[in-house]
Amino acid sequence: MAALVAVVLAPLPAAASGKSTQDARIARIEQNLLPALQVRGRPMTARTLSGEMALHRTPALSVAVVDGGRIVWARAYGYADVAAKTPATTRTLFQAGSVSKPVAASGAMQLVQEGKLVLDRPANDQLVSWKIPDSAFTQGDPITLRHLLTHTAGLTVHGFPGYEAGKPVPTVVQLLEGKPPANTPAVVSDQPPGKVWNYSGGGITIAQLMITDVSHESFPALMRRRVFVPLGMADSTYEQPLPPERVGAAATGYHLDGKPVPGRFHTYPEMAAAGLWTTPTDLAKWAIALQRAHDGRSAKLMSKASARTMLTPGLGDWGIGIAVNGQGDARRFSHGGDDEGFKTTLVGWFTGGRAVVVMANGDDSTPLINEVAQAVAHEYGWKGLEPQVVVPAALSAAQMQDFAGSYGHGALKVAVADGRIMLSYAGQTFEAIPLGGDKFIIDGASQAIPADAVRGPDGKVKGISAVGLVLNRDP
Known part of the structure; x- marks a missing residue:
């Protein structure tokens, strides 16, 4: 793999001693990645960031770390595009995969607090351009927006592969109905709503349609106006395909064999489920805003009541669009992301204003980004991401x-x-x-x-x- 490149842009003002401390912490993280699993009785072999990037054929990796309610450092490593030898920077755009979902859910919660959407009202009463087909499972127990956003609607279609550059892209209704050129089956009810947690990108896509139906606004425009601009997320967009003026800032995705994704990346009309282009720094800003809303210190993203609703776990330890796990100092919200050639992880804690976001541009990057997140948590003493120890x-x-x-x-x-x-x-x-x-x-x-x-x-x-x-x- 090409030589590792580390780039740090726009460092936050800090005293020399503080910067030295952060640099030392970053160096320890880079040299001591932690695996997901530790076998008792076996020595822990040190894993370095550069070694793991090479092992997992990950050309570029980008990280942002939040502590005390502010971004304390952000770094990017490697190449956004190997052939062009384009160095990754902290402003390089990555596809967020399913981390698109909680960000989209925060936009939905704004509409809920304004009364334009209702969490527990039947979804079909709020949909205009399409309706969820009736089934034996929904008789007398209709699917609601809460069901859709918490993966408890009993709907099919786990995820989406996206569409190669230059290939026809379906409308939202076509993909919900599984009609050409959609490459996934129709989204249908196959379980009673509210009874079982079953992850469904199809359900989130129905929620996307609800948002655009009631707002009379395109999904990218709505999210830009309501979320990205207020939070200063200048490097984020749900536009699909990615506009030409942003393509130069985007990383190229890479397959398991190290070859680039044809056309560099896929298009995802399932924007709320998988279509967010962003950076770890921007996602860190979103995590900070959600934490501040939950604590009642800022309503820039949503109200305190909305944030507490979003972060209350139900079936499957899932809140509104995001997982919620742990107790006490280990209580945290999180989501992972997986688009063709891209991987993401986001974890935010309920206490201490702490969060870590890692993004990468390789199909085999999931072990790596999780190792980095665990190493960050270990270095800062944050609970909840310790390796699982087995005997x-x-x-x-x-x-x-x-x-x-x-x-x-x-x-x-x-x-x-x-x-x-x-x-x-x-x-x-x-x-x-x-x-x-x-x-x-x-x-x-x-x-x-x-x-x-x-x-x-x-x-x-x-x-x-x-x-x-x-x-x-x-x-």
């Missing part, structure tokens, strides 16, 4: 070999190497750490993933189950 169960070589084989028509390969159970899936290799009783933790690309071995009546392993998916052993 492996002792298995004999013969017991390990019980799991070896091919699963899911060759999609998953399990082998034993150097006394460890190794999984090969989607071109990547992970370790499955035995916990006992046919239970495992997979040291995954972005998180520790629980998994189970499935045995047949004869006691032999016939499948592997993880994240709701069962892969059967191949003959």
